[in-house]
Amino acid sequence: MGTSISVRDLVLSFGSVQVLKKLNLEVADGEFIVLLGSSGCGKSTLLNCIAGLLDITDGQIWIKEKNVTWAEPKDRGIGMVFQSYALYPQMTVRGNLSFGLKNQRLPKAEIDKRIARAADVLQIEALLDRKPGALSGGQRQRVAIGRALVRDVDVFLFDEPLSNLDAKLRADLRVELKRLHNQLENTMIYVTHDQVEAMTLADRIAIMRGGQIMQFASPKEIYSRPANRYVADFIGSPAMNFVEGTVADGAFTCAGHSIPLDGYEFTPTGRAGGPAWFGIRPEHIQTGEQAEAMPFRTEVEVDLCEPMGAETQVWASFADMQFRFLVDFALDLKRGDKVSVGFDPARASLFHKGNEERM
Amino acid sequence: MVDIAPHAHQPVADGPRGKRPKPLFSLRNIVVYGTLLLVSAYYLVPLYVMIVTSLKTMEEVRLGNVFSFPRDITFAPWVKAWAEACTGLNCDGLSRGFANSVWILVPSVLLSIIVASVNGYALANWKFKGADIFFTILIFGAFIPYQVMLYPVVIVLRELGVYGTRTGLVIVHTIFGMPILTLLFRNYFTSVPEEIFKAARVDGAGFWTIFLKIMMPMSLPIFVVAVILQVTGIWNDFLFGVVYTKPDTYPMTVQLNNIVNSVQGTKEYNVNMAATILTGLVPLVVYFISGKLFVRGIAAGAVKG
Ligand SMILES: Nc1ncnc2c1ncn2[C@@H]1O[C@H](COP(=O)(O)OP(=O)(O)O)[C@@H](O)[C@H]1O
Numbered sequence: 001m002g003t004s005i006s007v008r009d010l011v012l013s014f015g016s017v018q019v020l021k022k023l024n025l026e027v028a029d030g031e032f033i034v035l036l037g038s039s040g041c042g043k044s045t046l047l048n049c050i051a052g053l054l055d056i057t058d059g060q061i062w063i064k065e066k067n068v069t070w071a072e073p074k075d076r077g078i079g080m081v082f083q084s085y086a087l088y089p090q091m092t093v094r095g096n097l098s099f100g101l102k103n104q105r106l107p108k109a110e111i112d113k114r115i116a117r118a119a120d121v122l123q124i125e126a127l128l129d130r131k132p133g134a135l136s137g138g139q140r141q142r143v144a145i146g147r148a149l150v151r152d153v154d155v156f157l158f159d160e161p162l163s164n165l166d167a168k169l170r171a172d173l174r175v176e177l178k179r180l181h182n183q184l185e186n187t188m189i190y191v192t193h194d195q196v197e198a199m200t201l202a203d204r205i206a207i208m209r210g211g212q213i214m215q216f217a218s219p220k221e222i223y224s225r226p227a228n229r230y231v232a233d234f235i236g237s238p239a240m241n242f243v244e245g246t247v248a249d250g251a252f253t254c255a256g257h258s259i260p261l262d263g264y265e266f267t268p269t270g271r272a273g274g275p276a277w278f279g280i281r282p283e284h285i286q287t288g289e290q291a292e293a294m295p296f297r298t299e300v301e302v303d304l305c306e307p308m309g310a311e312t313q314v315w316a317s318f319a320d321m322q323f324r325f326l327v328d329f330a331l332d333l334k335r336g337d338k339v340s341v342g343f344d345p346a347r348a349s350l351f352h353k354g355n356e357e358r359m
Numbered sequence: 360m361v362d363i364a365p366h367a368h369q370p371v372a373d374g375p376r377g378k379r380p381k382p383l384f385s386l387r388n389i390v391v392y393g394t395l396l397l398v399s400a401y402y403l404v405p406l407y408v409m410i411v412t413s414l415k416t417m418e419e420v421r422l423g424n425v426f427s428f429p430r431d432i433t434f435a436p437w438v439k440a441w442a443e444a445c446t447g448l449n450c451d452g453l454s455r456g457f458a459n460s461v462w463i464l465v466p467s468v469l470l471s472i473i474v475a476s477v478n479g480y481a482l483a484n485w486k487f488k489g490a491d492i493f494f495t496i497l498i499f500g501a502f503i504p505y506q507v508m509l510y511p512v513v514i515v516l517r518e519l520g521v522y523g524t525r526t527g528l529v530i531v532h533t534i535f536g537m538p539i540l541t542l543l544f545r546n547y548f549t550s551v552p553e554e555i556f557k558a559a560r561v562d563g564a565g566f567w568t569i570f571l572k573i574m575m576p577m578s579l580p581i582f583v584v585a586v587i588l589q590v591t592g593i594w595n596d597f598l599f600g601v602v603y604t605k606p607d608t609y610p611m612t613v614q615l616n617n618i619v620n621s622v623q624g625t626k627e628y629n630v631n632m633a634a635t636i637l638t639g640l641v642p643l644v645v646y647f648i649s650g651k652l653f654v655r656g657i658a659a660g661a662v663k664g
């Protein structure tokens with residue numbers, strides 16, 4: 001598989017503010033990439049740079065082995081879908097779909113053929129003669145996707161396309177997008193701040209923060225082996241528990257506890273030990289009988305319970321730190337109850353105290 | 360939840376229920392409607408006096424009952440105002456000025472709106488080099504009093520060889536309308552979501568295609584506002600007309616002034632009233648036709664910074 005998009009040392013500044021800082025990104029042909037990060041971290045800016053809608057300050061952008069750094073958006077072989085749909089309000093759906101093709105001066109027969117195909121894929125045939133004002137949010141976003149589809153391009157760029165929709169519709173369209181990708185097999189870059197969307201859609205996720213990529217890996221890798229504390233904290237809901245302490249002689253020690261790290265896979269820099277954060281996900285903490293089988297066990301006192309439906313989130317304190325875990329909803333816990341908990345340190349993550357990198 | 364039911368059938372017993380009654384003669388209503396009536400009267404009474412006077416004969420006007428309805432309605436003053444009234448120089452009434460005004464109005468309105476809308480669009484959507492400086496100069500231009508530039512413009516027009524012609528006046532109106540119109544269009548186009556503009560660029564539309572196919576069709580209300588502003592402004596203009604044209608090419612307002620202030624013979628109030636109404640008719644018609652769009656456009660773009 002060749003490289004589809006390559007972003008090399010990309011710098012973008014608005015005046016004196018550097019929004020993207022020497023950013024590098026390599027996307028393979030046919031990959032579904034999600035750019036994930038909190039609001040204002042530069043996701044849309046990066047997407048706009050790839051699309052050619054912003055003039056970059058430094059670096060290069062390659063699409064399909066061609067240097068498109070100075071190319072116009074229309075010449076980059078991309079289609080783009082925006083959060084606010086950005087349909088042309090005075091044109092019918094057909095007009096919206098054909099606008100770009102007419103600008104390319106394609107023959108009418110070809111335009112009709114492409115519109116028919118896109119309408120069929122997205123099931124919007126019945127809407128072709130309506131104006132965007134007469135469509136629901138979900139229908140509008142389908143049309144916006146259609147507008148990218150008819151361009152017959154290799155690369156699709158999505159900027160939070162589902163953020164303006166309600167939860168149910170969002171889940172439906174998410175599945176459709178995934179299906180669309182399986183069917184078309186072209187490269188997609190998808191921006192979102194919703195980690196469920198990122199996890200479900202992506203082949204690889206790029207987690208962004210302050211104009212830099214913190215980790216670029218598969219969803220599974222990002223979830224189970226976060227590269228740094230920021231990623232570990234950002235991914236997963238409820239968020240990971242962190243305990244402060246020291247790694248030495250194959251064990252993690254903190255306020256009165258010693259956790260053996262037998263199954264833990266250290267990184268090359270991690271084996272040396274030192275001051276560290278120990279991170280364990282709430283869903284990896286077992287209680288009651290299941291806790292007995294775990295390599296590390298202890299007893300904690302319940303502080304607060306939050307029923308969340310199928311499960312109840314329990315807050316307790318461990319080694320003087322806030323500590324959460326999940327129990328079955330049927331289990332009736334009250335403040336002050338003692339619960340025995342246990343977990344497998346092999347599933348935990350350790351981070352250097354100083355640079356917060358994985359150890 | 361449970362014990363609401365027993366009370367549901369006795370609304371009086373447990374106090375107010377449903378829509379709250381609104382008294383017709385509250386202090387608030389009296390103040391609001393009173394003010395509205397007063398303001399309406401302020402504008403409508405003079406208009407009424409003008410209309411009835413213009414329909415009276417001179418004998419009846421001399422009786423002095425300005426508010427009375429005309430006994431025998433006559434349209435002679437209107438005919439005279441249009442075709443026969445004399446200024447110090449000629450006796451063909453307002454018709455000559457009307458033709459001049461139309462000749463000046465149409466190209467001025469079209470030209471100023473075309474240029475200003477393109478300016479506003481370029482300023483709002485294409486961040487070209489020097490855009491900020493250009494915009495600052497324009498804003499500044501909007502606040503310079505016209506009087507300062509009267510004489511320099513005379514010299515410029517003379518050098519161009521169009522002083523005293525209607526073409527010269529068209530150029531003057533186009534240029535002087537530019538700051539405020541550009542501002543109006545820029546603000547409106549800024550309020551169009553940027554993503555639509557971006558989508559059009561990805562779709563391969565260039566500067567003119569985006570303007571003509573995307574921006575203009577989305578912006579009808581603001582074009583109507585601009586037309587109304589320019590039609591009324593240029594039609595009602597007196598200062599530029601009197602300074603930059605000659606008697607042959609005087610616009611209607613200047614002609615009206617010359618008729619009303621003519622020193623020959625007796626003052627014919629009925630003719631003067633008719634002439635005044637005739638002169639004001641064009642902006643009035645424009646308002647009536649486009650009132651609703653005007654309000655929408657003002658609300659949508661012009662007010663927003
Ligand atoms: N046109 C602009 N001028 C100045 N700063 C901008 C501009 N667009 C975005 N920014 C700044 O760049 C940063 C990244 O923005 P953006 O890429 O939109 O973030 P997000 O990840 O939420 O999409 C933000 O801090 C924002 O304030």
Ligand SMILES: [Mg+2]
Nearest residue numbers: 043044045160
């Ligand atoms: Mg964004």
